Amino acid sequence: MACSLCSSPSSLYQPLCNTLSSSSRDSKPRNLNNNFYHSSKLNTLSSQSRTAALQITNVSLQDEKIPQQETSEDSNFKEKTGSSSKSYIWVNPKSSKASILRRSSYDAKYTSLINAAKSLNSCSANKDDVFKVLNEISDKLIEQDAVVILNNMSNSDTALLALKFFQERLKFKREVVAYNVSLKVIRKGRDLDKAEKLFDEMLERGVKPDNVTFSTIISCARLCNLADKAVEWFEKMPSFGVDPDDVTLSTMIDSYGRAGNVEKALSLYDRARTENWRLDGTTFSTLIRIYKVSGNFDGCLNVYEEMKALGVKANLVIYNTLLDAMGRAKRPWQAKKFYQDIIESGLSPSYATYTALLRAYGRCRYGDDAIKIYREMKEKELGLNVVLYNTILAMCADLGYVDEAVEIFEDMKSSGIEPDSWTFSSMITMFSCCGKVSEAENTLNEMLEAGFQPNIFILTSLIQCYGKAQRIDDVVKTFNQLFELFITPDDRFCGCLLNVMTQTPNEELSKLVECVERANPKLGYVVKLLVEDQDSEVNFKKEAADLFDSISTEVKKAYCNCLIDLCVNLNMLEKACELLDLGLTLEIYTDIQSRTSTQWSLNLKSLSPGAALTALHVWMNDLSKALEAGEQLPPLLGINTGHGKHKYSEKGLANVFESHLKQLNAPFHEAAPDKVGWFLTTKVAAESWLESRKSTEAVAA
Numbered sequence: 001m002a003c004s005l006c007s008s009p010s011s012l013y014q015p016l017c018n019t020l021s022s023s024s025r026d027s028k029p030r031n032l033n034n035n036f037y038h039s040s041k042l043n044t045l046s047s048q049s050r051t052a053a054l055q056i057t058n059v060s061l062q063d064e065k066i067p068q069q070e071t072s073e074d075s076n077f078k079e080k081t082g083s084s085s086k087s088y089i090w091v092n093p094k095s096s097k098a099s100i101l102r103r104s105s106y107d108a109k110y111t112s113l114i115n116a117a118k119s120l121n122s123c124s125a126n127k128d129d130v131f132k133v134l135n136e137i138s139d140k141l142i143e144q145d146a147v148v149i150l151n152n153m154s155n156s157d158t159a160l161l162a163l164k165f166f167q168e169r170l171k172f173k174r175e176v177v178a179y180n181v182s183l184k185v186i187r188k189g190r191d192l193d194k195a196e197k198l199f200d201e202m203l204e205r206g207v208k209p210d211n212v213t214f215s216t217i218i219s220c221a222r223l224c225n226l227a228d229k230a231v232e233w234f235e236k237m238p239s240f241g242v243d244p245d246d247v248t249l250s251t252m253i254d255s256y257g258r259a260g261n262v263e264k265a266l267s268l269y270d271r272a273r274t275e276n277w278r279l280d281g282t283t284f285s286t287l288i289r290i291y292k293v294s295g296n297f298d299g300c301l302n303v304y305e306e307m308k309a310l311g312v313k314a315n316l317v318i319y320n321t322l323l324d325a326m327g328r329a330k331r332p333w334q335a336k337k338f339y340q341d342i343i344e345s346g347l348s349p350s351y352a353t354y355t356a357l358l359r360a361y362g363r364c365r366y367g368d369d370a371i372k373i374y375r376e377m378k379e380k381e382l383g384l385n386v387v388l389y390n391t392i393l394a395m396c397a398d399l400g401y402v403d404e405a406v407e408i409f410e411d412m413k414s415s416g417i418e419p420d421s422w423t424f425s426s427m428i429t430m431f432s433c434c435g436k437v438s439e440a441e442n443t444l445n446e447m448l449e450a451g452f453q454p455n456i457f458i459l460t461s462l463i464q465c466y467g468k469a470q471r472i473d474d475v476v477k478t479f480n481q482l483f484e485l486f487i488t489p490d491d492r493f494c495g496c497l498l499n500v501m502t503q504t505p506n507e508e509l510s511k512l513v514e515c516v517e518r519a520n521p522k523l524g525y526v527v528k529l530l531v532e533d534q535d536s537e538v539n540f541k542k543e544a545a546d547l548f549d550s551i552s553t554e555v556k557k558a559y560c561n562c563l564i565d566l567c568v569n570l571n572m573l574e575k576a577c578e579l580l581d582l583g584l585t586l587e588i589y590t591d592i593q594s595r596t597s598t599q600w601s602l603n604l605k606s607l608s609p610g611a612a613l614t615a616l617h618v619w620m621n622d623l624s625k626a627l628e629a630g631e632q633l634p635p636l637l638g639i640n641t642g643h644g645k646h647k648y649s650e651k652g653l654a655n656v657f658e659s660h661l662k663q664l665n666a667p668f669h670e671a672a673p674d675k676v677g678w679f680l681t682t683k684v685a686a687e688s689w690l691e692s693r694k695s696t697e698a699v700a701a
Helices: 010-017 022-026 072-081 096-104 106-122 127-135 143-151 156-169 175-188 192-204 211-223 227-234 246-259 262-275 281-294 297-309 316-328 332-344 351-363 367-379 386-399 402-414 421-434 437-449 456-468 472-484 491-503 506-519 521-531 540-550 553-569 573-585 609-628 653-663 683-700
Strands: 003-006 088-091 593-595 599-603 636-640 678-682
Touching (some): 106 156, 143 175, 156 175, 175 211, 211 227, 211 246, 227 246, 246 262, 246 281, 281 316, 297 316, 316 351, 351 386, 367 386, 386 402, 386 421, 402 421, 421 456, 456 472, 456 491, 472 491, 472 506, 491 521, 506 521, 521 540, 521 553, 540 573, 553 573, 573 609, 599 609, 609 653, 636 683
Antiparallel strands (some): 003 088, 593 599, 636 678
8 A cells, every 4th residue: 555645845836836838828817806816825734644645736826937946855865766846755654754744844934934924813913923933944945935924914014013023134036926925915904004004015125016015905895895996006007118908908807887988888798809818707797887877778788698608607796787778678577587587597686686676677667567576576585665665656646556656555554664755756646647535635634644755746747637627716726835845846847737627617717727827827728718718809829829839849739639539528629620720730749640542540549539420520531531532442441549448537539439429420440459449430331321411411501
């Protein structure tokens, strides 16, 4: 029986010395420890091994090369065995020489060095205590021993004192290695100021920094979240004649991105793809974040696909960044896909995962998915903050999820999160849209007790609520409160007042005319021409055109719809037609009528009931004129009212049209289920109906 034993203590020195050798430079650097440092892992001999082959594996201390030094025991051993530092001898484990060789191996000394490092980590950071620990082993210390001790330390204060001790007693052939491992200790403590001071000391002693020096300081800056500093140190390298390796260059993509230099980050990324640098998840996460902030959401997805093609596995940070990006892009279906990828990859969703999903679903009004995520968070006791509660409550208000909103609102208060003005605004808006007056008023009182005053959004919602309930006096009261709070009415508020007028009995309209005049004089004048000065010789269409020129584009269609509805309610069909024509001229309405060789259509999806009925009236006249002019109708004619009903409406436009078409005895009938909201008729039926309608009108005349 025999065992394999390292031939000399220098077999351990060799790995420490053999860094930055030609062989290591020819191979790709390992992408570890924030991509700045190669690991320095020492595999030691086990003195208790009996039959296993004992071999010291190569290690790297920042790819530094230190000239090999041999002990006298090493030289004697070589002379006796004729063995090189990398060769092995077979020794009978029962022989007395085996125990002697084990005692003379580096294993015993390495253990003492590790123990010294532990003692230095725990001792007081003063010169006497540090030097006392090192004096116990100073007689046998060589350059490599100093590196081993420093490399295994974590206390930067005692490490710097230990470095001074070694500098006083040893003649370094590669002093930069000692500085580099000392910087590594400082990096563990995330103390960039201390690292910069040690760098200055290096220069004062005439020690030239190398790539590892800079990469260690850069990684320290990154750990301290000081991207600007990382960039600053990276850009110093050329002035010292140091060329960064591809590992350092790869990590600088992240640093430039975080420092806000997007152009440089993307330039490095293009170079990385060309030169096949090894990139890690942190770099890809930064690239996705860069594209997200710039609004290039397709760029986010492209980076993700490139990452997968390179074999880099997405971590939770990357997935969370993608989820947030897809939420901002209003692509909830892709957010859902990434969430499924998280589950399938075996990762556990974090709080950030759930919040990103909740924001994505909430913003895009994926109501059921948002509620599901909310319930998962609640089940896992992941508390929401006020912003997340407001996001989901706003979504519930928009979608009409009344019961869910009430439940979440109560959960919010019971969890100790205080509602803010936006919370109350969402709840009051929702109750107002549903016409739940008492609930809206109770929520308003609760808001006042919490110390919040109603803003213009809340007052707008209350006016809408009272209007639905036809409590016109309360509408006027709320309107006056707006001025008491020194709030200036905006276009949306005036539009809400106008909408209330379309629901108000004719005998009470005068109460609101004065309010509209105070809020917007031009709008008030147009309304007054309809309600009170119907016989005025003023050019109504011109006054309406002046009004539309004075308001924002976002509310023009709403104003035009309401004014036409008001005309219809007042049986002023001619003015309704004038407003519809003005809306088409100003492109407030587009593509209401469309024609192909096979079908003529009336598209009413964006119109209010009054505007839609007016458009139908105009279309029927246009069809009659077409027949009179000898035009041939197409095989099919259709009216598209849109599908379904508004979330807060008791009946949709389709229901309104169905009853109106029956009153007109029009031959349009609801289409098949695959064309919801469409009413269709044939050419023959339409022509017959139009002829009969013409005859009826002639008799009536």
